[in-house]
Amino acid sequence: MATTFYQVDAFTAQAFAGNPAMVYRLEQWPSDARMQAIAAEHNLSETVFVGPDAELGLRIRWFTPAVEVDLCGHATLAAAQVLSEVYGLPLPLRFASLSGELRVAEDAQGRLQLDFPQQACAPFAVTPELQAALGQTVVEAVAGLNLLVRLESAAAVLACTPDMRAIRGWPQQGVIVTAEGDDCDFVSRYFAPQVGVDEDPVTGSAHCALMPFWQARLNKSQMFACQVSARGGELWCELKGERVLIAGQAVIVARGELLV
Structure with a gap:
C-alpha cells in the first residue's frame, strides 16, 4: 500500500479549523483490519482510503477510530482535495462506495461540491x-x-x-x-x-x-x-431531487509516511 498520507482540514478555508481527516491513496487494498488499525492510530474522527475500483476506477472507504462507516462528507471532501491538488486528477471525480456512486465536482464559486444521497427521516x-x-x-x-x-x-x-x-x-x-x-x-x-x-x-x-x-x-x-x-x-x-449537493473548502495542512 502507499505509505504517504495527508492531513486535511475540511469545510474551512483556513488551517486548524473545520474537520481534520487523514487521507491515503492506495495502489492496492490492504485488509480491513489493517485499515481499521491505521484509523485507530491516527485517532481522528475519520481516516479515508481511496483505492482502485473495477467499475468506476476509484473506491472510497471511511474509518473512525472504532468502525467503518457507510458515508462521510468531510473525509470525501478531504480526499478530493488531495486527489486534485497533489495527484492532479481532474474534476469531477467519481467514487464507488458503500452508499453507491458519489461524485465531487467544482461549483460556480470554485468550491468542491459533494453529490450525496438524501437521507429520509x-x-x-x-x-x-x-x-x-x-x-x-x-x-x-x-x-x-x-x-x-x-x-x-x-x-x-x-x-x-x-x-x-x-x-x-x-x-x-x-x-x-x-x-x-x-x-x-x-x-x-x-x-x-x-x-x-x-x-x-x-x-x-x-x-x-x-x-x-x-x-x-x-x-x-x-x-x-x-x-x-x-x-x-x-x-x-442544495437539495436537488433525491440528492444533496454539499460544497465547501479544504486545506492540506500536513504530509507524512506510514513506516510499518
Whole structure:
C-alpha cells in the first residue's frame, strides 16, 4: 500500500479549523483490519482510503477510530482535495462506495461540491429521557440513520452538553442537534459516541438529513449552513431531487509516511 498520507482540514478555508481527516491513496487494498488499525492510530474522527475500483476506477472507504462507516462528507471532501491538488486528477471525480456512486465536482464559486444521497427521516417521539440526555428543550425530533433534534435557538445548540453515556446506548448512529441560524440558514452539531466520536467538528453527511428537514420548514432548496463546534465549519448546500449537493473548502495542512 502507499505509505504517504495527508492531513486535511475540511469545510474551512483556513488551517486548524473545520474537520481534520487523514487521507491515503492506495495502489492496492490492504485488509480491513489493517485499515481499521491505521484509523485507530491516527485517532481522528475519520481516516479515508481511496483505492482502485473495477467499475468506476476509484473506491472510497471511511474509518473512525472504532468502525467503518457507510458515508462521510468531510473525509470525501478531504480526499478530493488531495486527489486534485497533489495527484492532479481532474474534476469531477467519481467514487464507488458503500452508499453507491458519489461524485465531487467544482461549483460556480470554485468550491468542491459533494453529490450525496438524501437521507429520509420519520417523526420521533420527544420523551423526557431525550430532553434530559440533551439538557435542552426539544422542539421536535425525527429519526433515520441519525436522530435529528431541533432545539429552540442557535444559542441552545451552542450550549448543548449531551449525556454521552445515554446517547451511546441509542440505536441511531449519532445525534444531530439543530436550530435556525442567526447569520446562516441553520446551525448544527453532531454527537456520535456510538462510533467512537463524541463530537464531530463538521459533518457533511449529516446535511443529507438536515437539508430535507429544513427545506420543509424554510421552503428553500439552497442554504448556507454552519456547524458550530469548537473548530467550526461552513457548508453551502442544495437539495436537488433525491440528492444533496454539499460544497465547501479544504486545506492540506500536513504530509507524512506510514513506516510499518
